[in-house]
Amino acid sequence: MAFLATSARGCLDEPPSYGPFRLIDGLSRLTDLPKYATCLKDDEFLHKIKRDIDGKKFTVMTNIDEFRNMLDNIVRQITKELMARADT
Amino acid sequence: MKGEEILQAGLASCKHIRAACILRRELEGSTVDILEAIKTRRAIRKYKTEVVPDDMIETILDAGRFAPTGSNLQPWKFIVVRNPTTIDLIRKLSPGYFGAAPQAIVICSDKVTAYEKGGTLGRDYITIADCSMATENMLLAAHALGLGACPMKSFATAAIKEVLQIPDGIEPELILIMGYPDEKPNPPPKYPLEQIVFLDKYGRVWPRSKGGQSS
Numbered sequence: 001m002a003f004l005a006t007s008a009r010g011c012l013d014e015p016p017s018y019g020p021f022r023l024i025d026g027l028s029r030l031t032d033l034p035k036y037a038t039c040l041k042d043d044e045f046l047h048k049i050k051r052d053i054d055g056k057k058f059t060v061m062t063n064i065d066e067f068r069n070m071l072d073n074i075v076r077q078i079t080k081e082l083m084a085r086a087d088t
Numbered sequence: 089m090k091g092e093e094i095l096q097a098g099l100a101s102c103k104h105i106r107a108a109c110i111l112r113r114e115l116e117g118s119t120v121d122i123l124e125a126i127k128t129r130r131a132i133r134k135y136k137t138e139v140v141p142d143d144m145i146e147t148i149l150d151a152g153r154f155a156p157t158g159s160n161l162q163p164w165k166f167i168v169v170r171n172p173t174t175i176d177l178i179r180k181l182s183p184g185y186f187g188a189a190p191q192a193i194v195i196c197s198d199k200v201t202a203y204e205k206g207g208t209l210g211r212d213y214i215t216i217a218d219c220s221m222a223t224e225n226m227l228l229a230a231h232a233l234g235l236g237a238c239p240m241k242s243f244a245t246a247a248i249k250e251v252l253q254i255p256d257g258i259e260p261e262l263i264l265i266m267g268y269p270d271e272k273p274n275p276p277p278k279y280p281l282e283q284i285v286f287l288d289k290y291g292r293v294w295p296r297s298k299g300g301q302s303s
Contacts, residue, residue, distance in 0.1 A: 002181050002247075003180065003183055006182065006244035006247060007183045009244050009246075010183055010184075010242050014242060022183055025183070058133070061276070063277075
Protein backbone atom coordinates (compact mmCIF):
# COMPACT_ATOMS: atom_id res chain seq x y z
CA MET A 1 0.00 0.00 0.00
CA ALA A 2 2.73 2.43 1.00
CA PHE A 3 4.65 1.69 -2.19
CA LEU A 4 1.61 2.27 -4.39
CA ALA A 5 0.59 5.48 -2.63
CA THR A 6 4.07 7.00 -2.56
CA SER A 7 4.68 5.92 -6.17
CA ALA A 8 1.45 7.62 -7.22
CA ARG A 9 2.58 10.82 -5.55
CA GLY A 10 6.06 10.56 -6.99
CA CYS A 11 4.85 9.94 -10.52
CA LEU A 12 3.41 13.45 -10.64
CA ASP A 13 6.94 14.88 -10.49
CA GLU A 14 9.27 12.12 -11.66
CA PRO A 15 10.39 11.35 -15.22
CA PRO A 16 7.55 9.84 -17.30
CA SER A 17 9.45 6.57 -17.73
CA TYR A 18 9.27 6.05 -13.96
CA GLY A 19 5.55 5.31 -14.33
CA PRO A 20 6.11 1.97 -16.07
CA PHE A 21 9.13 1.43 -13.83
CA ARG A 22 7.01 1.71 -10.67
CA LEU A 23 4.33 -0.53 -12.14
CA ILE A 24 6.72 -3.32 -13.06
CA ASP A 25 8.61 -2.93 -9.78
CA GLY A 26 5.23 -3.18 -8.05
CA LEU A 27 4.62 -6.47 -9.85
CA SER A 28 8.01 -7.70 -8.68
CA ARG A 29 7.10 -6.77 -5.10
CA LEU A 30 3.68 -8.42 -5.42
CA THR A 31 5.31 -11.73 -6.21
CA ASP A 32 6.66 -11.67 -2.64
CA LEU A 33 3.16 -11.73 -1.18
CA PRO A 34 3.13 -15.51 -0.47
CA LYS A 35 5.98 -14.87 1.99
CA TYR A 36 3.64 -12.78 4.13
CA ALA A 37 0.19 -14.16 3.31
CA THR A 38 0.47 -17.85 4.01
CA CYS A 39 -2.94 -18.48 2.51
CA LEU A 40 -1.39 -17.80 -0.90
CA LYS A 41 0.31 -20.64 -2.73
CA ASP A 42 3.97 -20.25 -3.61
CA ASP A 43 4.37 -20.24 -7.38
CA GLU A 44 7.56 -20.94 -9.30
CA PHE A 45 6.30 -18.93 -12.26
CA LEU A 46 6.13 -15.83 -10.07
CA HIS A 47 9.69 -16.39 -8.89
CA LYS A 48 10.87 -16.51 -12.50
CA ILE A 49 8.96 -13.36 -13.37
CA LYS A 50 10.51 -11.60 -10.38
CA ARG A 51 14.02 -12.66 -11.40
CA ASP A 52 13.49 -11.44 -14.94
CA ILE A 53 12.10 -8.10 -13.77
CA ASP A 54 14.73 -7.44 -11.13
CA GLY A 55 17.54 -8.37 -13.50
CA LYS A 56 16.58 -5.67 -15.99
CA LYS A 57 14.39 -3.08 -14.28
CA PHE A 58 17.14 -0.53 -13.71
CA THR A 59 17.82 -0.35 -17.44
CA VAL A 60 15.00 2.20 -17.42
CA MET A 61 17.74 4.67 -16.44
CA THR A 62 20.33 3.66 -19.00
CA ASN A 63 18.76 1.84 -21.95
CA ILE A 64 15.05 2.38 -22.58
CA ASP A 65 15.03 -0.13 -25.46
CA GLU A 66 16.33 -2.87 -23.18
CA PHE A 67 13.72 -1.89 -20.60
CA ARG A 68 11.00 -2.04 -23.26
CA ASN A 69 12.20 -5.49 -24.38
CA MET A 70 12.08 -6.69 -20.80
CA LEU A 71 8.48 -5.49 -20.47
CA ASP A 72 7.51 -7.18 -23.75
CA ASN A 73 9.16 -10.36 -22.54
CA ILE A 74 7.29 -10.25 -19.24
CA VAL A 75 3.99 -9.63 -21.01
CA ARG A 76 4.64 -12.58 -23.36
CA GLN A 77 5.51 -14.88 -20.47
CA ILE A 78 2.39 -13.92 -18.54
CA THR A 79 0.25 -14.38 -21.64
CA LYS A 80 1.63 -17.86 -22.28
CA GLU A 81 1.18 -18.78 -18.64
CA LEU A 82 -2.42 -17.56 -18.64
CA MET A 83 -3.13 -19.55 -21.79
CA ALA A 84 -1.50 -22.67 -20.38
CA ARG A 85 -3.42 -22.39 -17.11
CA ALA A 86 -6.67 -21.76 -19.01
CA ASP A 87 -6.16 -25.10 -20.78
CA THR A 88 -5.69 -27.05 -17.57
CA MET B 89 47.53 -9.53 12.43
CA LYS B 90 46.84 -10.19 8.75
CA GLY B 91 46.85 -7.41 6.21
CA GLU B 92 43.10 -7.42 5.74
CA GLU B 93 42.54 -7.29 9.51
CA ILE B 94 44.99 -4.41 9.79
CA LEU B 95 43.20 -2.67 6.96
CA GLN B 96 39.78 -3.12 8.49
CA ALA B 97 40.96 -2.07 11.95
CA GLY B 98 42.74 0.91 10.50
CA LEU B 99 39.77 1.94 8.39
CA ALA B 100 37.45 1.60 11.34
CA SER B 101 39.61 3.85 13.46
CA CYS B 102 40.32 6.50 10.85
CA LYS B 103 38.84 9.85 11.66
CA HIS B 104 39.62 11.48 8.38
CA ILE B 105 39.14 10.39 4.81
CA ARG B 106 42.68 11.30 3.89
CA ALA B 107 44.06 8.99 6.55
CA ALA B 108 41.73 6.23 5.42
CA CYS B 109 42.78 6.60 1.81
CA ILE B 110 46.48 6.66 2.62
CA LEU B 111 46.14 3.59 4.83
CA ARG B 112 44.18 1.79 2.15
CA ARG B 113 46.79 2.67 -0.46
CA GLU B 114 49.69 1.52 1.67
CA LEU B 115 48.16 -1.79 2.71
CA GLU B 116 46.46 -2.72 -0.52
CA GLY B 117 48.98 -1.23 -2.86
CA SER B 118 46.10 0.42 -4.62
CA THR B 119 45.72 4.03 -5.62
CA VAL B 120 42.38 5.24 -4.38
CA ASP B 121 42.99 8.80 -5.37
CA ILE B 122 40.20 11.22 -5.95
CA LEU B 123 39.99 10.76 -9.72
CA GLU B 124 39.87 7.01 -9.39
CA ALA B 125 37.27 7.27 -6.66
CA ILE B 126 35.10 9.45 -8.89
CA LYS B 127 35.30 7.01 -11.77
CA THR B 128 34.85 3.79 -9.80
CA ARG B 129 31.97 4.86 -7.56
CA ARG B 130 28.67 3.19 -8.42
CA ALA B 131 25.10 3.42 -7.19
CA ILE B 132 24.78 0.36 -4.99
CA ARG B 133 21.37 -1.28 -4.62
CA LYS B 134 22.29 -4.54 -2.89
CA TYR B 135 23.80 -4.50 0.59
CA LYS B 136 25.03 -6.84 3.27
CA THR B 137 23.26 -6.67 6.60
CA GLU B 138 26.17 -5.40 8.74
CA VAL B 139 25.80 -2.00 10.36
CA VAL B 140 28.48 0.57 9.53
CA PRO B 141 30.44 1.64 12.66
CA ASP B 142 29.91 5.11 14.10
CA ASP B 143 33.39 6.40 13.34
CA MET B 144 33.05 5.54 9.66
CA ILE B 145 29.68 7.28 9.58
CA GLU B 146 31.28 10.32 11.21
CA THR B 147 34.07 10.35 8.64
CA ILE B 148 31.45 10.39 5.91
CA LEU B 149 29.44 13.14 7.61
CA ASP B 150 32.61 15.16 8.07
CA ALA B 151 33.25 14.93 4.33
CA GLY B 152 29.72 16.18 3.77
CA ARG B 153 30.10 19.29 5.89
CA PHE B 154 33.30 20.25 4.04
CA ALA B 155 31.48 20.49 0.73
CA PRO B 156 31.42 23.80 -1.14
CA THR B 157 28.57 26.03 -0.03
CA GLY B 158 27.26 29.26 -1.54
CA SER B 159 27.86 32.29 0.73
CA ASN B 160 29.02 29.80 3.33
CA LEU B 161 25.36 29.14 4.09
CA GLN B 162 26.00 25.53 5.12
CA PRO B 163 22.25 24.92 4.86
CA TRP B 164 22.48 21.17 5.47
CA LYS B 165 21.24 19.06 8.34
CA PHE B 166 21.98 15.34 8.36
CA ILE B 167 19.80 12.72 10.02
CA VAL B 168 21.50 9.36 10.46
CA VAL B 169 18.85 6.65 10.55
CA ARG B 170 19.74 3.26 11.97
CA ASN B 171 16.73 2.20 14.00
CA PRO B 172 15.52 -0.92 12.11
CA THR B 173 11.85 0.02 12.47
CA THR B 174 12.50 3.52 11.15
CA ILE B 175 14.62 2.19 8.29
CA ASP B 176 11.81 -0.19 7.38
CA LEU B 177 9.30 2.67 7.41
CA ILE B 178 11.50 4.81 5.18
CA ARG B 179 11.96 1.90 2.78
CA LYS B 180 8.23 1.34 2.55
CA LEU B 181 7.57 5.03 1.96
CA SER B 182 10.31 5.45 -0.65
CA PRO B 183 9.75 3.77 -4.02
CA GLY B 184 13.40 4.46 -4.86
CA TYR B 185 14.79 2.66 -1.81
CA PHE B 186 16.28 -0.58 -3.13
CA GLY B 187 18.16 -3.16 -1.15
CA ALA B 188 18.25 -3.72 2.57
CA ALA B 189 20.90 -1.29 3.71
CA PRO B 190 20.66 -1.09 7.52
CA GLN B 191 21.35 2.64 7.65
CA ALA B 192 20.69 5.80 5.72
CA ILE B 193 21.56 9.46 5.96
CA VAL B 194 18.76 11.90 5.22
CA ILE B 195 20.21 15.12 3.83
CA CYS B 196 17.96 18.05 4.70
CA SER B 197 18.16 21.73 3.95
CA ASP B 198 17.29 24.53 6.33
CA LYS B 199 15.10 26.72 4.13
CA VAL B 200 14.39 29.28 6.83
CA THR B 201 18.01 30.09 7.64
CA ALA B 202 18.94 29.94 3.96
CA TYR B 203 16.28 32.55 3.20
CA GLU B 204 17.37 34.79 6.06
CA LYS B 205 20.99 34.71 4.92
CA GLY B 206 20.64 34.18 1.20
CA GLY B 207 17.22 35.39 0.09
CA THR B 208 15.19 33.46 -2.45
CA LEU B 209 18.35 32.43 -4.30
CA GLY B 210 19.65 30.88 -1.10
CA ARG B 211 16.36 29.21 -0.21
CA ASP B 212 15.36 27.89 -3.63
CA TYR B 213 18.65 27.12 -5.37
CA ILE B 214 21.70 27.20 -3.15
CA THR B 215 20.15 24.80 -0.66
CA ILE B 216 19.67 22.20 -3.36
CA ALA B 217 23.08 22.76 -4.94
CA ASP B 218 24.83 22.66 -1.57
CA CYS B 219 23.05 19.53 -0.39
CA SER B 220 23.88 17.87 -3.70
CA MET B 221 27.57 18.75 -3.32
CA ALA B 222 27.57 17.49 0.27
CA THR B 223 25.98 14.28 -0.93
CA GLU B 224 28.66 13.78 -3.57
CA ASN B 225 31.36 14.30 -0.95
CA MET B 226 29.71 11.67 1.22
CA LEU B 227 29.33 9.27 -1.68
CA LEU B 228 33.03 9.52 -2.45
CA ALA B 229 33.97 9.23 1.21
CA ALA B 230 31.85 6.10 1.57
CA HIS B 231 33.44 4.66 -1.55
CA ALA B 232 36.94 5.46 -0.27
CA LEU B 233 36.10 3.57 2.92
CA GLY B 234 34.98 0.51 0.98
CA LEU B 235 31.29 1.15 1.52
CA GLY B 236 28.50 1.31 -1.02
CA ALA B 237 25.86 4.00 -1.24
CA CYS B 238 23.08 5.28 -3.43
CA PRO B 239 21.59 8.77 -3.42
CA MET B 240 17.82 8.65 -3.67
CA LYS B 241 15.21 11.29 -4.39
CA SER B 242 12.20 9.03 -4.96
CA PHE B 243 10.61 9.29 -1.55
CA ALA B 244 7.37 10.83 -0.33
CA THR B 245 8.49 14.06 1.30
CA ALA B 246 5.41 14.40 3.49
CA ALA B 247 5.83 10.85 4.74
CA ILE B 248 9.54 11.20 5.50
CA LYS B 249 8.92 14.44 7.40
CA GLU B 250 6.27 12.70 9.46
CA VAL B 251 8.38 9.64 10.27
CA LEU B 252 11.49 11.63 11.18
CA GLN B 253 9.60 14.47 12.87
CA ILE B 254 11.25 17.03 10.63
CA PRO B 255 9.94 20.52 11.49
CA ASP B 256 8.51 23.08 9.07
CA GLY B 257 11.23 24.98 7.26
CA ILE B 258 13.50 21.94 7.07
CA GLU B 259 13.18 19.92 3.88
CA PRO B 260 14.57 16.46 3.13
CA GLU B 261 16.43 16.85 -0.17
CA LEU B 262 18.04 13.46 -0.65
CA ILE B 263 18.36 10.15 1.16
CA LEU B 264 21.73 8.45 1.07
CA ILE B 265 21.28 4.70 1.42
CA MET B 266 24.50 3.21 2.69
CA GLY B 267 26.11 -0.03 3.75
CA TYR B 268 28.55 -2.75 2.85
CA PRO B 269 28.07 -3.48 -0.85
CA ASP B 270 26.84 -6.86 -2.02
CA GLU B 271 27.22 -6.21 -5.74
CA LYS B 272 29.67 -4.70 -8.20
CA PRO B 273 27.63 -2.96 -10.88
CA ASN B 274 29.12 -2.21 -14.27
CA PRO B 275 29.59 1.45 -15.08
CA PRO B 276 26.58 3.01 -16.80
CA PRO B 277 27.05 4.54 -20.25
CA LYS B 278 28.23 8.15 -20.16
CA TYR B 279 28.01 10.79 -22.85
CA PRO B 280 31.43 11.40 -24.45
CA LEU B 281 33.06 14.76 -23.86
CA GLU B 282 32.47 15.73 -27.52
CA GLN B 283 28.76 15.61 -26.88
CA ILE B 284 28.67 17.76 -23.77
CA VAL B 285 31.66 20.11 -23.88
CA PHE B 286 32.02 23.22 -26.00
CA LEU B 287 34.87 25.68 -26.42
CA ASP B 288 34.28 29.42 -26.04
CA LYS B 289 30.68 29.30 -27.22
CA TYR B 290 27.80 26.87 -27.19
CA GLY B 291 27.99 24.49 -30.14
CA ARG B 292 31.70 24.82 -30.91
CA VAL B 293 33.06 21.33 -30.38
CA TRP B 294 35.77 20.85 -27.80
CA PRO B 295 38.96 19.69 -29.61
CA ARG B 296 40.06 16.51 -27.88
CA SER B 297 43.65 16.42 -26.65
CA LYS B 298 45.65 13.28 -27.39
CA GLY B 299 46.33 12.79 -23.71
CA GLY B 300 42.74 13.35 -22.70
CA GLN B 301 40.31 10.97 -21.12
CA SER B 302 38.78 8.19 -23.13
CA SER B 303 35.12 8.20 -23.99
